Amino acid sequence: MDRAEYERLVRIDREHSWHPFTQMKVWVSEDPLIIASGEGNYLVDVHGVKYLDGVSSLWCNVHGHRKRELDESLVAQAGRIAHSTMLGLANIPATELASELIEIAPADLTRVFYSDSGAESVEIALRMAAQYWQLRGERARTRFVALEGSYHGDTTGAVSVGYSEPFHVHIRSLLFQAVKIRPPQVFRAQQGLTPGEALQQALSEARDVIAQHPNHIAALIIEPMMQGAAGMWDHPASYLRDVAHMVREAGGLVIADEVATGFGRTGAMFACEHAALAPDLMCVGKGLTGGYLPLAATFAREAIYDAFLGEPEEYRAFYYGHTYTGNPLAAAVARENLRLFDNERVIDRIQPRISQLRRGLSELVAPLLHVTDVRQVGLMVGIEIMRDPQQRTQYAASDHIGARVTQEARNRGVVIRNLGDVVILMPPLSIGEAELDFLLKVTQASIEQVTGG
Numbered sequence: 422m423d424r425a426e427y428e429r430l431v432r433i434d435r436e437h438s439w440h441p442f443t444q445m446k447v448w449v450s451e452d453p454l455i456i457a458s459g460e461g462n463y464l465v466d467v468h469g470v471k472y473l474d475g476v477s478s479l480w481c482n483v484h485g486h487r488k489r490e491l492d493e494s495l496v497a498q499a500g501r502i503a504h505s506t507m508l509g510l511a512n513i514p515a516t517e518l519a520s521e522l523i524e525i526a527p528a529d530l531t532r533v534f535y536s537d538s539g540a541e542s543v544e545i546a547l548r549m550a551a552q553y554w555q556l557r558g559e560r561a562r563t564r565f566v567a568l569e570g571s572y573h574g575d576t577t578g579a580v581s582v583g584y585s586e587p588f589h590v591h592i593r594s595l596l597f598q599a600v601k602i603r604p605p606q607v608f609r610a611q612q613g614l615t616p617g618e619a620l621q622q623a624l625s626e627a628r629d630v631i632a633q634h635p636n637h638i639a640a641l642i643i644e645p646m647m648q649g650a651a652g653m654w655d656h657p658a659s660y661l662r663d664v665a666h667m668v669r670e671a672g673g674l675v676i677a678d679e680v681a682t683g684f685g686r687t688g689a690m691f692a693c694e695h696a697a698l699a700p701d702l703m704c705v706g707k708g709l710t711g712g713y714l715p716l717a718a719t720f721a722r723e724a725i726y727d728a729f730l731g732e733p734e735e736y737r738a739f740y741y742g743h744t745y746t747g748n749p750l751a752a753a754v755a756r757e758n759l760r761l762f763d764n765e766r767v768i769d770r771i772q773p774r775i776s777q778l779r780r781g782l783s784e785l786v787a788p789l790l791h792v793t794d795v796r797q798v799g800l801m802v803g804i805e806i807m808r809d810p811q812q813r814t815q816y817a818a819s820d821h822i823g824a825r826v827t828q829e830a831r832n833r834g835v836v837i838r839n840l841g842d843v844v845i846l847m848p849p850l851s852i853g854e855a856e857l858d859f860l861l862k863v864t865q866a867s868i869e870q871v872t873g874g
């Protein structure tokens with residue numbers, strides 16, 4: 422693309438686009454990277470420059486871009502039908518996909534409810550849990566337990582269980598109150614406790630908080646093993662298991678939000694597997710179509726589904742749905758995604774990459790002067806940077822350290838995206854050995870360049 426054409430696109434973007442999670446005042450002052458195509462684990466911009474896709478196009482790409490089998494499944498389904506509604510009708514791909522998903526889902530999940538985004542899959546889980554208790558006659562079970570720093574999407578209900586002060590302060594009046602518990606990360610990284618002490622502290626606090634709400638808890642919602650958007654806060658499998666157990670003892674349901682962790686990202690198909698946790702409701706999104714199309718799903722146990730049964734005039738049905746619920750194009754691609762997991766033995770194949778990543782991070786990144794903490798579960802990584810790691814002094818927000826590392830990495834041919842001063846790496850599951858080395862070296866060099874150490 423020539424310079425004039427690029428500038429025309431930039432002009433239109435500046436005049437009419439409004440980008441998500443973006444301070445547009447800054448955006449319009451910079452030259453945007455405009456992606457024209459993709460090739461395997463690389464993004465290609467309008468000038469033909471290639472960039473390694475270091476965060477899987479916001480955590481969703483699985484097998485790389487322009488994966489032949491996924492492309493073909495999309496085209497084949499387009500030759501049949503692109504969309505028909507699931508309200509009052511069924512379609513072939515969404516029907517087949519539901520049973521294929523249940524086959525791989527954690528034990529006891531038997532039902533699949535589709536939507537278009539992770540946030541919606543969370544709304545659905547919250548609403549299913551809330552209505553379930555009303556239908557069961559336990560009217561006081563209306564409270565949701567959530568982890569501090571958790572992120573469950575940007576719709577209003579999802580924000581209520583994942584509140585973050587700077588992002589959401591302006592819409593506080595719209596939100597309902599969740600019961601917050603503090604995960605081990607808060608005690609370990611923020612208060613300097615050892616991992617063992619932090620775990621005990623987090624569990625004992627959770628026990629106290631849950632005990633304050635007898636007979637009022639509808640459900641716990643949790644990102645299993647890794648709280649992604651918090652800045653990659655990991656917790657031990659035993660924390661997940663014990664907190665889920667406490668909530669169940671108190672009569673509540675357990676909702677696993679696997680929107681980020683699902684489909685191999687943590688080294689298992691679903692993160693719940695690390696703790697042998699069988700949730701009552703589970704949300705998936707991001708990787709469900711291999712990162713191709715907006716499709717999400719909420720899985721439910723049969724007992725929850727059963728509670729909604731009755732005569733139409735009893736109005737017990739789950740009154741919820743979106744226009745594109747169960748979209749056939751997306752479902753067809755999701756089916757092919759599952760086939761690829763099988764055919765290419767993806768979960769086995771990523772294990773050496775996960776070890777390589779752990780080794781590379783400890784050799785190249787953790788020793789850097791301003792790196793405070795490196796957190797990894799599978800192929801999900803957060804690298805926390807501070808002005809003074811010993812004193813735990815952060816950089817000033819106006820230093821934009823994280824954003825500068827992102828920019829530096831881009832200059833070196835890698836697209837990543839920071840969360841504040843946490844550098845995030847989340848490569849596609851298809852990343853090769855040499856590509857992963859490149860990602861690690863660029864990350865090291867970029868942090869070193871920006872922090873000067």
Ligand SMILES: *Cc1c(COP(=O)(O)O)cnc(C)c1O
Pocket residue numbers: 537538539540541543572573574575644649650678679680681682706707
């Ligand atoms: C990304 C994410 C969501 C929201 O998904 P969207 O498709 O962006 O709405 C929900 N939960 C978790 C854990 C996520 O990482």
